Structures are given as C-alpha cells and as structure tokens.
Amino acid sequence: MSTESPAPDTAALPPLDTAPATLVALARDAGYRGAPGPLAETLLVARPLLAAAGLAVPDGPLTVATGPLDVRFAHVDTDSRVGPSGAAGTDDALRVSGTLHRVPWARAADAAVVLTEGPHGGPVIFVLEAAEWWQSAGANLAGEPRDDLVLREVTVPAERVRRVPAxxxxxxxxxxxxxxxxxxxxxxxxxxxxxxxxxxxxxxxxxxxxxxxxxxxxxxxxxxxxxxxxxxxxxxxxxxxxxxxxxxxxxxxxxxxxxxxxxxxxxxxxxxxxxxxxxxxxxxxxxxxxxxxxxxxxxxxxxxxxxxxxxxxxxxxxxxxxxxxx
Incomplete structure (x- = not known):
C-alpha cells in the first residue's frame, strides 16, 4: 500500500449551515492549491447527502462511494410473509459484503458515505467507519488516492442506514x-x-x-x-x-x-x-x-x-x- 496522505484539518471544516456558494468557493480553492484530501467530496457531496437523508453527519473528512454490493438485512424478520425469505428485516440494520472501486481519498477519510441497492429492492444510503473496511491502495494519474474498499460481512447498525428515493x-x-x-x-x-x-x-x-x-x-x-x-x-x-x-x-x-x-x-x-x-x-x-x-x-x-x-x-x-x- 502507498504512503498515507494527510487529511484536511477537521478544525478547518466549515459548519453545516455554511452558504452553498461558500462551499463551492472552498472546493475551487482546494483545486487551485491541490489540497491533499477529500475536501470537495466532504463539503459538496457527503455532508449534503447525509443531511438530506436525515442521518447524523460525522465530524472530519468524508468520502463517497457508489456501486453494487451484496446487501442483506442483519436481523431477518422470519415472521414476514412478504416476498422470499430474507426480504424483510426487523429493522434497517444491514450486513454488507463486496468491493467499492476507486474511492477518492479513502485512506484520508474518517468515514465513507455509500449509496447502493438495498435488500428491499430500492436504494439505501449508509455510513461506513474507516475501521470497517479493508483497503487496497490505488491512485489516479496525478497520484491522488483512489482506493478499493473491501467489505467482509460488515454489519451497519440501523441508525447509520436510510432508505432513500431515486x-x-x-x-x-x-x-x-x-x-x-x-x-x-x-x-x-x-x-x-x-x-x-x-x-x-x-x-x-x-x-x-x-x-x-x-x-x-x-x-x-x-x-x-x-x-x-x-x-x-x-x-x-x-x-x-x-x-x-x-x-x-x-x-x-x-x-x-x-x-x-x-x-x-x-x-x-x-x-x-x-x-x-x-x-x-x-x-x-x-x-x-x-x-x-x-x-x-x-x-x-x-x-x-x-x-x-x-x-x-x-x-x-x-x-x-x-x-x-x-
């Protein structure tokens, strides 16, 4: 794996109610300076998506990942008569396996916001903490981290999961x-x-x-x-x-x-x-x-x-x- 890259200073992250134009200006400045971290992903993608979904927004730098995964309910509702076995859960807690490819700055992020298809047949958004994935280092042409995140039967509690509209x-x-x-x-x-x-x-x-x-x-x-x-x-x-x-x-x-x-x-x-x-x-x-x-x-x-x-x-x-x- 390649050398760890420094993350943005969490104390420098603006508050959640910062004006959108200010957030875009900060992302532009990050591009100008070649800032080594997921500042644009944190400010313009991850935090707004979590807020829209009604999930708690973690402190610190965040990254965003999308893609197909093996997603099942962690607590299967065995009494459900709707759909095949395992199609319903007693809550929204998930058990997730698979690989998310080329995730920006994963090694510098405290958490990843993931969008994928849920076990109920619709999209879900959930938050993975850095300790919950295994990381395979990668990079883009500029040497910026684009890491693969390998998930092996990771249990995501219901409070970090939301069903979301298309x-x-x-x-x-x-x-x-x-x-x-x-x-x-x-x-x-x-x-x-x-x-x-x-x-x-x-x-x-x-x-x-x-x-x-x-x-x-x-x-x-x-x-x-x-x-x-x-x-x-x-x-x-x-x-x-x-x-x-x-x-x-x-x-x-x-x-x-x-x-x-x-x-x-x-x-x-x-x-x-x-x-x-x-x-x-x-x-x-x-x-x-x-x-x-x-x-x-x-x-x-x-x-x-x-x-x-x-x-x-x-x-x-x-x-x-x-x-x-x-």
Missing part, C-alpha cells in the same frame, strides 16, 4: 460532477497564473515570450477557457441556494469543465515547453489533476448526454434561459 441517487451524481467541476476551475486558474508568470519571465530573442503576438493569442484563449469553467461553476453554486434548481446547472458546469480541460492543458504545456512536463513542475501537478478529474464521475460524454436528453424530453425551448439563468 431522486437522492440522482443528486449524488450531479453533486459529484459539480465537486469535480469546482476542483477543475481551481486548477485551471492555477494553470493560467503559472503560464502568465512563465511567459512574462522567460526571454527569447531579447524580449519576454509574452511580448510575441502568437503567445498573446494563446494566453487569451487560455484565460477564456478558464473563465468559461469558472462562470459555469459559479452559476451552479448560485442555483444550490434554491432547492430543486441545481441539477441542470450542475450538469452544465460538469460538462463545460470536462470539455475545457483539453484546451487548458494544451495551451499551458505548449507555452511552458518541455519544462512543464517534468514531474515536479507545478504545471505538471496541476494538469495531471485536470486530466484525472475530467474522466471521473462520468466524464464529458456522460454530462453532455444528460443535457441532450433534457432537450429531447421537451424542455428545448427552455434550454437557453436555463443555461444563461435568464
């Missing part, structure tokens, strides 16, 4: 997309700053690179792409304040962030030259995170398909006002 499963998906988009917005800003600093200080033919017209044009494109991501994320952050209105803006933010990564990284590396590809280069640390985050939680194609289905389902006449907030 709408909460959808919310988990778009919240994860928004969290990644916020991280991408922060790292994109970092790429802009690093690139502008490099072209201003690097000299060729007796003048800074930034004085060449071709370089100016590419820098302008870089700033534009980063601004597009930031604007989309800020629009989604504003929508979070109004219940029920954030799903579509979150799709747009996730799609725009994923789409912009290729151009942001292309321009930043082109203007840095070979130095930007070295392993310890600050630009390398930012761009490998961008490539990794772009492909997580569905990727560009998945978010664009959601938007496309929204249009085809009869909301096309509302598309532009919804995108622009008009």
């Amino acid at each position: 709408a909460l499963v959808r919310e988990a998906a778009w919240r994860s997309g928004l969290a990644r988009a916020a991280l991408i917005a922060g790292a994109a800003r970092r790429c802009v700053e690093l690139t502008v600093a490099h072209t201003s200080s690097r000299r060729q033919f007796g003048r800074p690179l930034s004085r060449f017209q071709a370089v100016k044009q590419e820098e302008a494109k870089l700033v534009e792409e980063a601004a597009l991501v930031t604007a989309a994320v800020e629009a989604a952050a504003s929508a979070l304040a109004a219940p029920g209105s954030a799903e579509f803006p979150a799709w747009v933010a996730a799609a725009q962030a994923a789409a912009s990564v290729a151009e942001i990284t292309r321009i930043a590396h082109q203007l840095h030259g070979a130095i930007g590809f070295t392993e310890l280069s600050p630009l390398h640390l930012a761009t490998t995170r961008l490539w990794s985050w772009r492909d997580e939680d569905g990727g560009e194609r998945s978010w664009q398909q959601r938007i496309g289905r929204y249009v085809l389902d009869g909301a096309g006449e509302q598309l532009w006002p919804r995108v622009t907030g008009g």
Whole structure:
C-alpha cells in the first residue's frame, strides 16, 4: 500500500449551515492549491447527502462511494410473509459484503458515505467507519488516492442506514460532477497564473515570450477557457441556494469543465515547453489533476448526454434561459 496522505484539518471544516456558494468557493480553492484530501467530496457531496437523508453527519473528512454490493438485512424478520425469505428485516440494520472501486481519498477519510441497492429492492444510503473496511491502495494519474474498499460481512447498525428515493441517487451524481467541476476551475486558474508568470519571465530573442503576438493569442484563449469553467461553476453554486434548481446547472458546469480541460492543458504545456512536463513542475501537478478529474464521475460524454436528453424530453425551448439563468 502507498504512503498515507494527510487529511484536511477537521478544525478547518466549515459548519453545516455554511452558504452553498461558500462551499463551492472552498472546493475551487482546494483545486487551485491541490489540497491533499477529500475536501470537495466532504463539503459538496457527503455532508449534503447525509443531511438530506436525515442521518447524523460525522465530524472530519468524508468520502463517497457508489456501486453494487451484496446487501442483506442483519436481523431477518422470519415472521414476514412478504416476498422470499430474507426480504424483510426487523429493522434497517444491514450486513454488507463486496468491493467499492476507486474511492477518492479513502485512506484520508474518517468515514465513507455509500449509496447502493438495498435488500428491499430500492436504494439505501449508509455510513461506513474507516475501521470497517479493508483497503487496497490505488491512485489516479496525478497520484491522488483512489482506493478499493473491501467489505467482509460488515454489519451497519440501523441508525447509520436510510432508505432513500431515486431522486437522492440522482443528486449524488450531479453533486459529484459539480465537486469535480469546482476542483477543475481551481486548477485551471492555477494553470493560467503559472503560464502568465512563465511567459512574462522567460526571454527569447531579447524580449519576454509574452511580448510575441502568437503567445498573446494563446494566453487569451487560455484565460477564456478558464473563465468559461469558472462562470459555469459559479452559476451552479448560485442555483444550490434554491432547492430543486441545481441539477441542470450542475450538469452544465460538469460538462463545460470536462470539455475545457483539453484546451487548458494544451495551451499551458505548449507555452511552458518541455519544462512543464517534468514531474515536479507545478504545471505538471496541476494538469495531471485536470486530466484525472475530467474522466471521473462520468466524464464529458456522460454530462453532455444528460443535457441532450433534457432537450429531447421537451424542455428545448427552455434550454437557453436555463443555461444563461435568464
């Protein structure tokens, strides 16, 4: 297993009633700084889902996992005449086995919020404590932990389990997309700053690179792409304040962030030259995170398909006002 990564300082986590726009801004800052921990997952996904489900929100950093598991009632109701044997329990306590793959920052989290299919045939959400899983270390392209969590007959007490509607499963998906988009917005800003600093200080033919017209044009494109991501994320952050209105803006933010990564990284590396590809280069640390985050939680194609289905389902006449907030 790889070396443990430091978790965010739990004392620095904002209170549960913090304004959503502030939470998104904190996630953007985490992306800008390359913060080593599940801050975006904690603030924008795990805690809101637990609150919506009526579960207690643990202190400290949290991660989120979804996927199929072997889930049974821990206390089977043997007197039930509904369904096959084991289809009902005397309470909602569960016995869980299986593997959750590529869970972000699991080794740095105090607990994991899990969404899966329950033994009653509908979705459930429950909380796993770190001591309840066995961990197989993994990482993304940027070296950030993406660990597999192996569960072996773990008993989850009823007070940590809730049956939830399908709408909460959808919310988990778009919240994860928004969290990644916020991280991408922060790292994109970092790429802009690093690139502008490099072209201003690097000299060729007796003048800074930034004085060449071709370089100016590419820098302008870089700033534009980063601004597009930031604007989309800020629009989604504003929508979070109004219940029920954030799903579509979150799709747009996730799609725009994923789409912009290729151009942001292309321009930043082109203007840095070979130095930007070295392993310890600050630009390398930012761009490998961008490539990794772009492909997580569905990727560009998945978010664009959601938007496309929204249009085809009869909301096309509302598309532009919804995108622009008009």
